[in-house]
Amino acid sequence: MPGAAQTPSDFRALGQLSEQKQQAAKAVSRVTGKSVGTVARSKGEEVGAVIAVAQERAERRGTTVESEIEEVAERREKARKTASKLKDEHKERHTAKYIQMEGDLGVAMQRIRKVLNDAEGVKFSAEERELLTEALAKLRALLNLVDLRISGSTDIDWDAELERIS
Numbered sequence: 294m295p296g297a298a299q300t301p302s303d304f305r306a307l308g309q310l311s312e313q314k315q316q317a318a319k320a321v322s323r324v325t326g327k328s329v330g331t332v333a334r335s336k337g338e339e340v341g342a343v344i345a346v347a348q349e350r351a352e353r354r355g356t357t358v359e360s361e362i363e364e365v366a367e368r369r370e371k372a373r374k375t376a377s378k379l380k381d382e383h384k385e386r387h388t389a390k391y392i393q394m395e396g397d398l399g400v401a402m403q404r405i406r407k408v409l410n411d412a413e414g415v416k417f418s419a420e421e422r423e424l425l426t427e428a429l430a431k432l433r434a435l436l437n438l439v440d441l442r443i444s445g446s447t448d449i450d451w452d453a454e455l456e457r458i459s
């Protein structure tokens with residue numbers, strides 16, 4: 294059960310800590326679900342941070358460090374979980390956007406191949422060739438903008454460039 298020593302190893306690890314650190318290690322163990330021995334041995338930085346924040350809160354509120362430790366551990370774990378969740382959501386959105394873009398590029402390539410096949414054997418007039426050449430120039434410019442955006446260029450006025458192409 295998290296928050297309580299269960300094994301001889303847990304008891305030894307706790308025995309090497311001060312009373313306050315033991316309390317903080319148990320609180321961190323309860324909120325993280327890790328064994329108290331693991332917390333005592335490998336989460337010293339977190340235990341110290343819980344105590345430091347609890348000391349600050351106790352001074353500000355006129356309470357004791359011991360009375361603040363549990364809430365501080367809970368808040369820190371909640372903040373860690375929230376940050377982790379946001380990071381995971383960002384990663385999922387990133388992956389979904391990549392997959393969508395890759396699919397859109399695949400569709401665009403299919404459409405361009407169709408144009409290539411459709412153009413075979415067609416005798417275009419001079420005006421038609423000129424109009425198609427202009428459309429291809431706009432397409433090339435748009436592809437260059439896509440390439441620049443994907444490569445991370447930031448010194449570009451995107452709106453102005455898109456307006457120029459249109």
